[in-house]
Amino acid sequence: MIDLRSDTVTRPTSAMLEAMFQARVGDDVYEEDPTVKALEEAAAARFGMEAGLFCPSGTMTNQIAIKAHTQPMSEVICEQTSHIYLWEVGGIAFHSGASVALLPGNRGRLTAAQVEAAIRPDDNVHYPITQLISLENTHNRGGGSCYALPEIEAIAEVARRYGIPLHLDGARIFNALVATGQDAREYGLLFDTISVCLSKGLGAPVGSVLLGSRAFIHKTKRIRKVMGGGMRQAGYLAAAGLYALENNVERLADDHRRARQLGETLAAQPYVAEVLPVETNLVIFRLRDEQPAGAFLEYLKQNGIIASSFGPQMIRFVTHLDVTDEMLARVTEALGSLR
Template sequence: MDFRSDTVTKPTEEMRKAMLNAEVGDDVYGEDPTVNRLETLAAKILGKEDALFVTSGTQGNQVAILTHCRPGDEIILEAESHIFLYEAGAASALAGVQTRPIRGIKGAMEPSDVKKAIRSDDIHHPYSGLICLENTHNKAGGKVIPIQTMKAIYEIAREKDVPVHLDGARLFNAAVAAGVPVTEFTQYVDTVQVCLSKGLSAPVGSILAGSKSFIKEARKWRKRLGGGLRQVGVLAAPGIVALEKMVDRLAEDHANARQLAEGLSTIPGLQVDVDGVETNIILCNIKETGLSNEQFLTRMKEAGILAVPFDDGVIRFVTHREVTGDMVQIAVQRIRQLIG
């Protein structure tokens, strides 16, 4: 029972058939009809003029930063955002920008803090080249950043002429949890990256969407990073299935996450903020068990359960298409036994 991440999902049978039968061409020449269809579909769903297929969420975020910014610029982001914590310092290594982290509340930056962080026109200051948001927020436990918060930050950004990029790796989880179209979120950003290979179950790839002029320049940056792809239709085809068939079922993952959180919270020594489980990520505090993360994870692995350490004394569980309600019940029973 693999609760490590929603990235472990295998492609569905429909996706495999789509890969087998995909019509392909050379994408660098713009001749792959399947990836062209995927990009057109994604742009429409996300409410943007154009879109670009990229190999990963990290590549999508970094291409966005490279396209928006110049070396020496500063990007404003939340202190525990994926771009800041988990992308190997790529923003500085590749784009030559510095990061300005702001501590948020449950992953959400206060608009007033963002406004204060935007640099004035002073010779001593870097230019504020970009504001980056993340929704859902991974490190906060899959929290949905409220639409009103995004709107407030976007209005401040427009006033200061600073673009806004959204790391929406799990944005469809946010939309399903909020019960609104994904465009309710994307209307308040200039560009957005979404992953096809997490809860949507495609084997690889992400989408970067924005204006036509932005995507034209982003395509060049993707090429510079070695991301010029050839007969990529075999990877784009399951992405089409992901967008057309796999979004609504994310509600099942959310329900299973809530069930898992409720079950874990009844086990002595474990602490879970059940009401704080908004999507498919559960953070479980194990400190009262007296076990280290390594000891706890080893015992779980011996019981056939996989998860990951997320902080000192905190274990992350993630539900996805390959985790059923029955598996959740079994996992809770086994964890109760191993704690006892």
């Protein structure tokens, strides 16, 4: 099967597996795993930040950051289709007891004016206190949309002026960096904390790293522990993340190229009503009403292709390191043969 459901479905390559087998390990709860330390340091250095915290998932890194930044009766500002709100099981309420200010974005992207207008005055006891601003780049529901750096700089300026921390859900941040040519270290200057996922486009089997100041990361270790994220000989997993950082970033351009090709093919099909602009490795499109989404997915499956429903009449394709040009040709043929 050609699996276009997500870039999380990849399997480690033989070279990545070898790096995992050769990893030096220790007990990370005792801070004695050298490979975990190496991964945390390497990820932090890429973004010019002081420290990192290795966790099993991006949901955990995001929720740990939110918990550390906020208190009950506070509020998080984010876009209304943000992963931290829609796809993390109500974790903001469950873990942090915080409210959420949901703003309508342009394919998931907010403006500085929107953010500033949503900040609560702290002298009114009827309101929660704004304690965190969170952005997502690339934005999943926005079809892999990317922020332009000046847009982030303007939001960061608002955050600094009001003394509010700025967090980045960077689940696919390397896709954004490759697509835009931006420098990761610029992000380290703009955000207080960044969540970086290793198990999506970079192809590691598991893991994300939360980045921030040394003091902040020290605080978050206790939160990770109470959430059950204290891992022991985690270096075997961290070795895969290190390999991914060192070998699988630049190749994301291939995923983007293949996604653009899929987008062009879909736009030419009479049964497709709309294709969101393709900026990275996500292709989100809407089928015309006369082409039921369930029947479309079944047709793909019969042709050896699986994809995801993404809302009424909406479908998502995701390219990744396990999708080859030969597979792309097969998908293109199947799409063109549907009548």
